[in-house]
Amino acid sequence: MAFLIFTFVLLFSFVDLHPLSREETKCNTDAYPPPLKDQISDVYINLDLKPEDRWKEISLNMKVELLALLHEIKNFTNFILNGKLFNYIDKDLPFIADTLPDPYGNEIKGIAKATGIPLGEIVLYNIFYEVFTVCTSIVAQTPGGKLFHARNLDFGLLLGWDVANNTWSLPEVLRPLIRNFYFQRSGKTAYVVTGFTGFVGAISGMKPGVLSLTMNERFNVDGGFVGILEWIIGFRGAKWTTFLARDVLESSISFEMAYNALSNKKILAPCYYILGGNSTGQGAVITRDRTRSIHPMRMEQTEAGWYVLQTNYDHWKAPLIIDDRRTPGKKCMNEMTQKKVGFNGLYNVLSTIPVLNKLTSYTVLMQVNTGKVESYRRYCNDPCFPW
Numbered sequence: 001m002a003f004l005i006f007t008f009v010l011l012f013s014f015v016d017l018h019p020l021s022r023e024e025t026k027c028n029t030d031a032y033p034p035p036l037k038d039q040i041s042d043v044y045i046n047l048d049l050k051p052e053d054r055w056k057e058i059s060l061n062m063k064v065e066l067l068a069l070l071h072e073i074k075n076f077t078n079f080i081l082n083g084k085l086f087n088y089i090d091k092d093l094p095f096i097a098d099t100l101p102d103p104y105g106n107e108i109k110g111i112a113k114a115t116g117i118p119l120g121e122i123v124l125y126n127i128f129y130e131v132f133t134v135c136t137s138i139v140a141q142t143p144g145g146k147l148f149h150a151r152n153l154d155f156g157l158l159l160g161w162d163v164a165n166n167t168w169s170l171p172e173v174l175r176p177l178i179r180n181f182y183f184q185r186s187g188k189t190a191y192v193v194t195g196f197t198g199f200v201g202a203i204s205g206m207k208p209g210v211l212s213l214t215m216n217e218r219f220n221v222d223g224g225f226v227g228i229l230e231w232i233i234g235f236r237g238a239k240w241t242t243f244l245a246r247d248v249l250e251s252s253i254s255f256e257m258a259y260n261a262l263s264n265k266k267i268l269a270p271c272y273y274i275l276g277g278n279s280t281g282q283g284a285v286i287t288r289d290r291t292r293s294i295h296p297m298r299m300e301q302t303e304a305g306w307y308v309l310q311t312n313y314d315h316w317k318a319p320l321i322i323d324d325r326r327t328p329g330k331k332c333m334n335e336m337t338q339k340k341v342g343f344n345g346l347y348n349v350l351s352t353i354p355v356l357n358k359l360t361s362y363t364v365l366m367q368v369n370t371g372k373v374e375s376y377r378r379y380c381n382d383p384c385f386p387w
């Protein structure tokens with residue numbers, strides 16, 4: 001955490017923020033519908049195929065974009081080990097694919113094989129999200145008891161600030177990789193995940209008719225790096241957070257079943273799971289450390305009573321002052337009022353700076369009963385906060 005604050009302060013010293021103040025949030029009310037060009041397209045993943053073959057077509061189609069991303073990561077990790085970091089990654093990370101549970105390890109191998117990209121690099125890409133995902137997630141309920149789930153995905157904090165362009169380099173190369181993946185069995189959708197091509201876990205997803213969930217990172221000293229290190233040296237009792245999320249989409253058949261799995265399974269990194277069900281009141285924030293759920297919060301326990309909103313700070317504590325997306329997010333939810341809960345209203349809240357910021361790569365909107373998913377690539381033009 002000290003490192004994080006230090007880096008924030010460092011960034012503040014060269015990022016020009018004077019036109020903006022976090023105290024004067026002006027809630028957006030006319031961002032929806034966004035331009036069609038920003039709409040994210042759908043891809044079907046056939047679960048009847050062997051894990052190795054499921055991602056073949058899409059990863060081949062997206063090979064150029066995947067290479068651009070890896071090139072970017074190589075560029076800004078160039079200072080590590082005299083530029084030799086990727087030699088180690090190519091040589092030493094492939095074995096991790098063998099240790100990952102089914103189907104994830106084999107899906108990752110299939111992606112490497114289809115694209116010819118070194119397996120260690122695809123493994124790295126799949127590990128990244130355990131530790132660098134900052135976001136805002138909301139589950140909200142209409143006066144009639146219908147649940148909507150929405151989130152901004154902000155990714156790439158501290159990785160490559162582009163001084164010339166005043167942007168982060170990672171979101172730039174990640175945006176082209178975003179798709180809505182419809183996982184199907186016998187031609188029927190089992191669940192939908194919005195995410196990055198080449199990444200096989202779930203950060204945002206919905207099981208139509210049953211549940212919706214998103215995962216936000218939780219900063220903690222006993223954090224993702226420790227868990228990953230333990231995995232590498234052979235302690236493999238815990239689950240990768242994004243694989244657990246996909247397991248839940250795959251096999252949970254009710255809100256309560258998902259709630260229990262997300263609360264009780266051991267995981268590699270602390271995180272927040274934001275869970276929505278299919279009927280009135282079924283919204284919750286599950287705050288996880290690596291072994292258990294702490295201070296669970298259901299929708300009816302919140303001040304407003306009709307929504308839960310979670311960023312990257314424990315809900316019973318104040319957020320870091322220089323990274324407060326919670327106060328503006330709640331302010332805009334309350335201004336919106338429960339009557340306007342829906343894709344339009346939630347998209348506007350998630351389009352308000354700094355809830356929307358320069359790390360935001362997509363916004364996803366989900367309605368579990370209709371099974372409808374809409375997602376959009378996001379850009380935040382100056383004046384905008386870097387996170």
Ligand SMILES: *[C@@H]1O[C@H](CO)[C@@H](O)[C@H](O)[C@H]1NC(C)=O
Nearest residue numbers: 071072074075076078160162
């Ligand atoms: C690599 O990063 C540096 C800044 O660290 C930048 O000047 C350069 O243009 C980048 N190179 C490529 C090929 O992206």
Ligand SMILES: *[C@@H]1O[C@H](CO)[C@@H](O)[C@H](O)[C@H]1NC(C)=O
Nearest residue numbers: 162163164165166167169172
């Ligand atoms: C800055 O952004 C433009 C347009 O997005 C891009 O073409 C250019 O390569 C970027 N510059 C750097 C240094 O990355």
Ligand SMILES: *[C@@H]1O[C@H](CO)[C@@H](O)[C@H](O)[C@H]1NC(C)=O
Nearest residue numbers: 209210253254255278279369
């Ligand atoms: C909600 O999910 C439960 C458990 O799967 C199911 O029995 C129920 O019919 C669902 N309700 C609605 C409104 O879809």
